[in-house]
Amino acid sequence: MINFNKPYLTGKETKYIKSAVKYGHISGNGFYTKECQRFFEERFGFRKSILTTSCTDALEMAAILCDIQPGDEVIAPSYTFVSTVNAFILRGAKIVFCDSRSDHPGIDELKIKDLITPKTKAVVVVHYAGVACDMDQVMKIAKENKLYVIEDAAQAIDSYYTGKDSVKKPLGSIGHMAAFSFHETKNIISGEGGMLVVNDERFEKRAEIIWEKGTNRSAFFKGEVDKYGWVDIGSSFLPSEIIAAFLFAQLENLEQIQIKRKSIWNQYHEGLKPLEDQGKLRLAKIPKCSTNNAHMFYVVCRSVEERDSLLTFLKQNQINAVFHYLSLHKSPFHLANNPFINLPNSDFYSECLIRLPFYYELKDGDIKRIIAEIECFYNQN
Amino acid sequence: MINFNKPYLTGKETKYIKSAVKYGHISGNGFYTKECQRFFEERFGFRKSILTTSCTDALEMAAILCDIQPGDEVIAPSYTFVSTVNAFILRGAKIVFCDSRSDHPGIDELKIKDLITPKTKAVVVVHYAGVACDMDQVMKIAKENKLYVIEDAAQAIDSYYTGKDSVKKPLGSIGHMAAFSFHETKNIISGEGGMLVVNDERFEKRAEIIWEKGTNRSAFFKGEVDKYGWVDIGSSFLPSEIIAAFLFAQLENLEQIQIKRKSIWNQYHEGLKPLEDQGKLRLAKIPKCSTNNAHMFYVVCRSVEERDSLLTFLKQNQINAVFHYLSLHKSPFHLANNPFINLPNSDFYSECLIRLPFYYELKDGDIKRIIAEIECFYNQN
Numbered sequence: 136m137i138n139f140n141k142p143y144l145t146g147k148e149t150k151y152i153k154s155a156v157k158y159g160h161i162s163g164n165g166f167y168t169k170e171c172q173r174f175f176e177e178r179f180g181f182r183k184s185i186l187t188t189s190c191t192d193a194l195e196m197a198a199i200l201c202d203i204q205p206g207d208e209v210i211a212p213s214y215t216f217v218s219t220v221n222a223f224i225l226r227g228a229k230i231v232f233c234d235s236r237s238d239h240p241g242i243d244e245l246k247i248k249d250l251i252t253p254k255t256k257a258v259v260v261v262h263y264a265g266v267a268c269d270m271d272q273v274m275k276i277a278k279e280n281k282l283y284v285i286e287d288a289a290q291a292i293d294s295y296y297t298g299k300d301s302v303k304k305p306l307g308s309i310g311h312m313a314a315f316s317f318h319e320t321k322n323i324i325s326g327e328g329g330m331l332v333v334n335d336e337r338f339e340k341r342a343e344i345i346w347e348k349g350t351n352r353s354a355f356f357k358g359e360v361d362k363y364g365w366v367d368i369g370s371s372f373l374p375s376e377i378i379a380a381f382l383f384a385q386l387e388n389l390e391q392i393q394i395k396r397k398s399i400w401n402q403y404h405e406g407l408k409p410l411e412d413q414g415k416l417r418l419a420k421i422p423k424c425s426t427n428n429a430h431m432f433y434v435v436c437r438s439v440e441e442r443d444s445l446l447t448f449l450k451q452n453q454i455n456a457v458f459h460y461l462s463l464h465k466s467p468f469h470l471a472n473n474p475f476i477n478l479p480n481s482d483f484y485s486e487c488l489i490r491l492p493f494y495y496e497l498k499d500g501d502i503k504r505i506i507a508e509i510e511c512f513y514n515q516n
Numbered sequence: 517m518i519n520f521n522k523p524y525l526t527g528k529e530t531k532y533i534k535s536a537v538k539y540g541h542i543s544g545n546g547f548y549t550k551e552c553q554r555f556f557e558e559r560f561g562f563r564k565s566i567l568t569t570s571c572t573d574a575l576e577m578a579a580i581l582c583d584i585q586p587g588d589e590v591i592a593p594s595y596t597f598v599s600t601v602n603a604f605i606l607r608g609a610k611i612v613f614c615d616s617r618s619d620h621p622g623i624d625e626l627k628i629k630d631l632i633t634p635k636t637k638a639v640v641v642v643h644y645a646g647v648a649c650d651m652d653q654v655m656k657i658a659k660e661n662k663l664y665v666i667e668d669a670a671q672a673i674d675s676y677y678t679g680k681d682s683v684k685k686p687l688g689s690i691g692h693m694a695a696f697s698f699h700e701t702k703n704i705i706s707g708e709g710g711m712l713v714v715n716d717e718r719f720e721k722r723a724e725i726i727w728e729k730g731t732n733r734s735a736f737f738k739g740e741v742d743k744y745g746w747v748d749i750g751s752s753f754l755p756s757e758i759i760a761a762f763l764f765a766q767l768e769n770l771e772q773i774q775i776k777r778k779s780i781w782n783q784y785h786e787g788l789k790p791l792e793d794q795g796k797l798r799l800a801k802i803p804k805c806s807t808n809n810a811h812m813f814y815v816v817c818r819s820v821e822e823r824d825s826l827l828t829f830l831k832q833n834q835i836n837a838v839f840h841y842l843s844l845h846k847s848p849f850h851l852a853n854n855p856f857i858n859l860p861n862s863d864f865y866s867e868c869l870i871r872l873p874f875y876y877e878l879k880d881g882d883i884k885r886i887i888a889e890i891e892c893f894y895n896q897n
Contacts (some may be wrong), residue, residue, distance in 0.1 A: 144537045149530040152762075156525045161707035162700040188569040188708070191729060191752035205586070217746045221730050224749055225606075319543040326542035326756025327569070348572060349602050349849070365598045365847040368605055371572035375707025381533075381758055466746040468730070 137505065139455040142319045142326070143495035145388040151380035163373030164353070167380040174386050175330065179305040181313075183333040185346055186379055187372045190289045190316035190329035194222035194259075196372055197285045197312040197331060199345050200338045203228045207256040210282075212242040213464040213481040215261045219287050220463060223259070231255070232464040235480040239263065239420045240488065243480065244272040251276075257283040262306050264433060265322075267296035267425035270309045284310035288332075291315070292322050293393055294428035303426075311335040317382055322392060322430055325382040328374055345369040395495055396429035399502060403432040403491060406506035415513045432491045433459070434509070439486035441516070446489060448512045454505055456489050518886065520836040523700045523707070524876035526769040532761035544754030545734070548761040555767050556711065560674075560686040562694075564714040566727055567760055568753045571670045571697030571710035575603035575640075577753055578666045578693040578712060580726050581719045584609045588637040591663075593623040594845040594862040596642045600668050601844060604638070612636070613845040616861040620644065620801045621869065624861065625653040632657075638664040643687050645814060646703075648677035648806035651690045665691035669713075672696070673703050674774055675809035684807075692716040698763055703773060703811055706763040709755055726750040776876055777810035780883060784813040784872060787887035796894045813872045814840070815890070820867035822897070827870060829893045835886055837870050 155161050168186050175184035187193040203209065205227030211220050213232040220230045231250045236243045240263040247258060258277055260268045270286075277284045291306040292315055298304075307313035312335065317328035333342050343353040349369030354360045385392070404418060411418050417435040421427045436442040442458065449456045462481045463469055491505060536542050549567050556565035568574045584590065586608030592601050594613040601611045612631045617624045621644040628639060639658055641649045658665045672687040673696055679685075688694035693716065698709035714723050724734040730750030735741045766773070785799060792799045798816040802808045817823040823839065830837045843862045844850055872886060 138540065141540050142537055142542045144534075148537075149533055152530055152533065153525075155707075156523055156529075159519065159522050160700070161523045161705070163708050188573075188755070189752035192569075195751065217729050217731055217750075218752060221746075221749055221751070225751070319541070324542070326536075326758045327544050327752065327754065328756065348598050350598055362842075364842050365602075365844055365849045367849060368602055369598075370576065370602070370606070371570035371599065371708065373708065374569070375709065375759060377707045377758060377762055378756060461743075461745050463746055468746045468748060 136453045137455060137492050137501050139457050139490070139492050140320045141494040141496055142324055143392070145384050147384035147387065148381045151384050152377050155376040155380045161376045163375060164347075165376040165379070167376050167383045168373070171379050171383050171386060174383070175332070179308060181305075181308055181332045181334065182336070183339050183342065185331045185333070185342055186374050186382070187329040187331055188374045188378070189327050190287075190314045190318070191218035191222060192370070192372045193314035193329040193331035194218055194285070194287065195225060195370070196342065196345055197314060198223045198226045198228070199368065200312065200342060201257050201283045201285070203256060206254060208252060208254040209257045209259060210247055210250050210255060211259040212261050213462045213478050214240050214263070214460050214484050215287065215463065216289070216460060217463065219259055219261060223257070228256070229254075230469070232476065232478060234478040235484055237480050239266060239422070240484045241266060241268045244269045247273065247276050251280050251282070255280065255282055257285060259285045259287055260310070261287040261289070262291035262294065264419060265291045265294040265306070265428035265430035266419070266421060267294065267306055269424060270296050271298035274309065283312070286310040286313035288313045289316035290321065290430045292428060293389065295426040297424055307332045308334060312338065322396060322428065323382070323385045323389060325374070325378045325385070328378050328382060341367065346372045392495060393429065396493075397427070399493060399497055400427065400429040400432055402499065402502045403506065406502070407434065407509065410510065410513055432493050434489050434491065435484070436487045436489065442487050442489060444516070445509070445512055449508060452508045454492065454508060456491050459484070459488055459490055461485050517834045518836060518873050518882050520838050520871070520873050521701045522875040522877055523705055524773070526765050528765035528768065529762045532765050533758050536757040536761045542757045544756060546757040546760070548757050548764045549754070552760050552764050552767060555764070556713070560689060562686075562689055562713045562715065563717065564720050564723065566712045566714070566723055567755050567763070568710040568712055568727075569755045569759070570708050571668075571695045571699070572599035572603060573751070573753045574695035574710040574712035575599055575666070575668065576606060576751070577723065577726055578695060579604045579607045579609070580749065581693065581723060582638050582664045582666070584637060587635060589633060589635040590638045590640060591628055591631050591636060592640040593642055594843045594859050595621050595644070595841050595865050596668065596844065597670070597841060598844065600640055600642055604640070609637075610635075611850070613857065613859060615859040616865055618861050620647060620803070621865045622647060622649045625650045628654065628657050632661050632663070636661065636663055638666060640666045640668055641691070642668040642670070643672035643675065645800060646672045646675040646687070646809035646811035647800070647802055648675065648687055650805060651677050652679040655690065664693070667691040667694035669694045670697035671702065671811045673809060674770065676807040678805055688713045689715060693719065703777060703809065704763070704766045704770060706755070706759045706766070709759050709763060722748065727753045773876060774810065777874075778808070780874060780878055781808065781810040781813055783880065783883045784887065787883070788815065788890065791891065791894055813874050815870050815872065816865070817868045817870065823868050823870060825897070826890070826893050830889060833889045835873065835889060837872050840865070840869055840871055842866050
């Protein structure tokens with residue numbers, strides 16, 4: 136069986152975990168947390184990086200920092216993971232779902248404008264598969280309407296956007312805030328794990344407080360206050376040093392991991408291109424404004440029936456490929472309190488997209504076999 | 517320097533982390549998570565144990581499960597950590613603070629009744645230092661007034677309560693729900709980490725959903741539904757398998773850890789008893805209804821001035837003893853929206869309590885030295 140995912144150990148994770156224990160500090164915000172945060176700030180130029188226990192938690196921090204209040208509206212894609220929106224619903228937000236683009240699963244930037252009302256406070260965009268949304272467009276609409284932009288960059292580590300100014304910017308550095316994931320399926324992992332990026336200075340101080348359970352403990356350890364106490368709402372958003380130590384070992388190998396993943400992506404793309412040229416399926420599209428961080432390789436079938444048949448066929452041939460998100464706007468939970476709306480592109484990707492096995496240790500032979508089985512499926516059908 | 521705390525590694529933590537990677541599953545809810553949960557359920561008879569990324573997160577789950585709505589009131593002690601109450605404030609609750617007992621820092625059970633209004637929905641009790649609150653009293657008031665009881669059992673692992681029925685019950689098994697901590701300062705650690713215990717059947721199914729980001733993923737993997745999706749609010753409350761693997765190694769050594777900690781506690785108690793007999797300080801009191809889980813050894817000074825002098829004296833002698841909570845009802849954050857109330861016992865423990873160094877590897881010689889320095893301080897003063 137070829138698994139869909141397999142977490143990759145670079146080799147130094149447990150060594151660093153032992154070091155953290157030796158330092159006598161395995162709760163949050165210790166040596167490795169600071170090293171990871173510094174790594175991200177230096178490499179990607181993020182104003183402030185804050186490790187969290189998950190991308191979900193980073194999104195929840197963003198929702199608190201935006202001061203989302205009951206009744207505020209937040210625009211988000213429907214083709215995304217539940218946390219993109221639940222983080223805001225927990226603060227009382229009403230979610231206004233936006234459709235995906237027809238050419239890729241990201242939010243249709245041109246449709247955001249029509250969804251804005253006087254109650255809209257924020258827009259969450261998702262860089263699906265590490266592919267950039269048109270951030271010039273998003274930031275322009277947000278500026279005109281005084282909205283906060285949160286980049287859900289769960290899948291977007293080490294990917295870049297180049298807009299009209301021709302400057303190549305790391306994803307996560309463009310919106311007011313951004314959230315990354317280090318879940319085991321991501322390029323860089325710590326099992327569960329995430330990071331909030333704060334690009335807007337106004338949120339910087341409060342982010343530290345929210346992170347430390349609503350206390351000014353961070354300011355205390357920097358010597359800015361003489362004792363620390365309860366100053367705000369907040370949660371325990373900070374991960375154990377055990378997680379940070381694990382993550383740091385991964386970060387040291389970012390280059391090598393990315394080279395390998397891009398090679399896997401390219402092998403898939405080359406091997407499946409002929410099927411796309413024959414009009415049998417569609418491959419992931421990387422628009423000109425975006426780089427490819429090789430987070431995922433997906434194909435898009437022509438119908439839900441074909442998608443289901445292909446998944447079954449692959450499973451019969453010991454290949455664990457999977458579908459992805461179900462349109463959130465059609466979930467019973469959302470429909471219980473909201474009217475039905477039609478978002479055809481979101482539904483299309485819900486029904487027709489397949490993610491192929493993708494991990495560091497995926498062998499060339501496995502990739503060839505997966506490509507061959509997909510060819511075989513389409514030759515039979 | 518004798519540190520206040522030093523995390524203890526039993527030796528198998530990194531071995532189990534490597535196993536988790538080998539199993540190919542380091543995100544949440546894998547083999548070690550299930551093993552830890554089973555351990556707690558079997559050993560302590562908890563109806564349902566759910567690992568979380570922190571005790572804070574377990575309390576947040578409890579607040580969601582109680583369906584706390586804006587305006588609902590929650591009664592809690594003032595002498596506690598911010599998360600005891602922030603978890604409920606995040607759901608919109610108004611906190612009504614209750615004083616501590618005069619004989620120990622736990623909530624004064626007899627004062628709860630007067631704080632109940634038609635808006636009261638829950639009472640959170642904190643088993644400070646692992647010492648049981650009078651749960652017969654608490655459960656009786658709760659039953660009469662239809663309130664939920666949440667045990668903040670952050671410090672209370674492996675401690676027991678014996679009430680009128682003479683049955684010895686583990687702390688965390690008595691209220692509707694309970695929250696435990698595995699923060700590095702606790703008896704059993706995973707750096708950051710926690711657990712929600714659900715004792716009331718009504719919360720069981722929803723707890724799994726809330727834990728899995730508001731999806732019915734758990735039911736899906738048990739074969740109860742044929743695909744999983746968005747069904748509720750929720751968050752990413754589940755810890756990485758890296759954390760669960762670490763924790764499991766600790767649990768295997770629970771007996772041994774507890775024997776050692778109780779021996780440390782007894783050495784402190786014996787050594788400092790003469791000072792208590794002389795009326796110079798007060799030692800931790802273990803009421804008849806409670807066992808002692810040796811989570812902490814504290815002494816109570818006669819005044820804030822004496823407490824500060826003793827802390828300074830110990831620091832000068834290379835001993836890192838620390839004070840504990842600041843009364844939450846007096847924090848600027850609470851007072852910004854609430855009137856001042858007088859909770860003298862809470863203030864007394866805020867001002868006069870000192871926690872002495874306490875960890876598995878604390879040497880007999882260190883304990884003797886700490887006792888000798890405290891004797892020296894009181895002989896000088």
